[in-house]
Amino acid sequence: MIHVAEKHRVLAVPAIPAVLAQFPSAKVVDFHGQSALIPHTFRDTRLLRAMGFEVPAPVLYHYDWPHPPGQPPFEAQRKTVAMLTTNQRGYVLNDKGTGKTRCGLWAFDYLKKAGLAKKLLVVAPLSTLHFTWGRSVFEMVPHLSHVVVHGDKKKRQKLLAQDHDIYIINHHGLTVVLDELVARTDIDCVLIDELTAFRTFNTTLNKAARKLVAGKPFAWGMTGSPTPESPVDAYGQCMVLTPDTVPRRFSHFRDMTMTKITQFKYVARPDAKDTVLRAMQPAVRFTLEDVTELPDVVVQPVKIGMGKKQTETYEALRKEACAQVGTGEITAANAGAVLNKMLQVSIGYVYAKEEGATERHVIALDNEERLERLIQDIGESSRKVIVFAPFTHALRGISEHLTKNKIEHASVDGSTPSAERDKVFGLFQNTDKFKAIVAHPKCMSHGVTLTAADTIIWFGPIDSHETFDQANARIRRVSQRFKQLVLLYQGSKAEETSYKRLNNKQTMQDGVLALFAQNQV
Structure with a gap:
């Protein structure tokens, strides 16, 4: 039985010979029998778990969980962060809407405060760099600085050279500044959002991710759907994060999860999900239904973000409309039509009609x-x-x-x-x-x-x-x-x-x- 002394940040562990052999400096006290007092740290927790003790994650007892007013972490989020902060490699397979982004930031923040990590690299889809990750850093861990590393190679190198706690880059950006990222030993924690982008094991992108992750103490992957097309999708992702959990050859993993029907057709084996589950470990998986704090x-x-053409077109429409309101050229009768056109530009498909033409055509922005x-x-x-x-x-x-x-x-x-x-x-x-x-x-x-x-x-x-x-x-x-x-x-x-x-x-x-x-x- 393990007891946590939260105030003193120590564990009371049965003082059996195996424990004392691994922790010779531990103080033995009379507490629920003879107990050894061991610091409740990342490394000691991992060692005790390896010995068979069910030790709770230190983050559950020794972290202040920063958050906006009225938005404390869900229990599923606390358990997710517990998994991340006690494993140097791990998969977060939680459903969309369960707050995976916050979990990754809390996990890094805890490790940094505990002196276990220095800087974080977030690798994410292009559409999420500013509005998902950048905003979440500002809202959840505003005491940490961040920069979005995007642009041509020269600009990325310049941004990467800045001193920040968190660097956010798109998936394909890895191949642009891979050498610089590998050389940055201070970036010791990597979080890959939408890990399925790396599911094809023999691509340049996958190989770049493998090279990057291999030298980093902490690396985690996030995806709500690890095998979107077939069980073999897991292979490339495992090669990035946990190459020791899958065979060295793709064909071996394919044969473990798929049955060959014809020369070019394979179907999933009945036990394919179990094979994938064993490979993608350690992992945590919560669905929306598991998060009881969420509404129905x-x-x-x-x-x-909008593209350059979208932004320019939208701004031109907006400025013209605002000016025409002042002159009375836009009235209640046609203001809705102007707004409608601005909404079309926003989503990227606009009806247009050339002068003299009888029919409209669609312009894709x-x-x-x-x-x-x-x-x-x-x-x-x-x-x-x-x-x-x-x-x-x-x-x-x-x-x-x-x-x-x-x-x-x-x-x-x-x-x-x-x-x-x-x-x-x-x-x-x-x-x-x-x-x-x-x-x-x-x-x-x-x-x-x-x-x-x-x-x-x-x-x-x-x-x-x-x-x-x-x-x-x-x-x-x-x-x-x-x-x-x-x-x-x-x-x-x-x-x-x-x-x-x-x-x-x-x-x-x-x-x-x-x-x-x-x-x-």
Whole structure:
């Protein structure tokens, strides 16, 4: 039996010969029998665990858990941080919405305060560098400094040369400044977000990650969906973090998890999940249902950067609109149309009509970050997903991108015949067909039950709070067995303001003129 003296930061461990042999300087006292007093530290905890003692993680007793007011860590987050801070390698396989980002920052902060780590490198998808990781550092551990390492090679080198506690870089940025990162021995902790980006073991990216991680004392990986396509997806990820848990040859791991049907076709073995689980250790896995502190529906804003063309076009529209309000050129009758155009630019697909032309065509702007984030969020979901796009012309671009990334899906809009819609909804709800449905929300805002999905992604805001509420209700039905996650993509002030109005149940067009006049879009 282990006892923790929290005030003195020591453990009372049975004073058996094996313990005294490993801790000869331990003081023996009469406490619940003869007990040896051992410091409750990272190294001593690991040694005692190796001896078979169930020693709680020091972070659970000796950390102040910084957090914004009213947002203390969930129990699942505390247990996740406990795993990370007692293992030099580890996998966080928690569902999206359970707060994995905060766990990684708390774990590093604890290790740094304990003198076990100096600097952290976060390797994450491009779309999350500023709005997810940068903002979380500011909110959760504001006493730590950070820098986003992005740009051409020269700029990355300059940013990396700055003295910070946390460096944040995109996945492919590793290959740009790999030598510099390997040489930085003070960067002794690496956290890879969306580890599945490294699932192909023989790519340049995977090899770069392996080279980087091999020389770092701490390295962890995070993903809510470790095997999105097949069990062999785990191999490349393990080669990065825990190469000793998988065979040296990919073909051996493939044979352990897959059965060959034809010359070019393999299917998963019945015990494939168990094999993957043994390989991806140590690990922690919590679902949304495990986090009892969460409400039944988690609504999460997702900040996403706009591309250069998007930003320039948006700013031109905004400045012109604000000026025209002052001159009376924009009235209540057409202010909504101007806002609508700004929202189109924000999501990256804009209707345009050339002079003299009879039909409009769609211009696709540089919305790569938004599309990348969409693939990431769908991939991280352990169940099905509904993607709502507020403009019909955007559906095709989204669908094409999902097809390119081999995500089986269906697309539904106003032109989809009723019989075809019913077929799609039935297959989605009752079979394994379709990972996602991409739809205009007005086509799915009443009567349809789609509880096979537990995640809704709004690619951009709709103009009606009734449609917004009804569309979200497709997964909030009595047959729903899981907690639900609603993600609100937003890259502009117009989108942010629109979502606020939806949540406040205000008609989108109400007060649009005031928004322009007050420069709030």
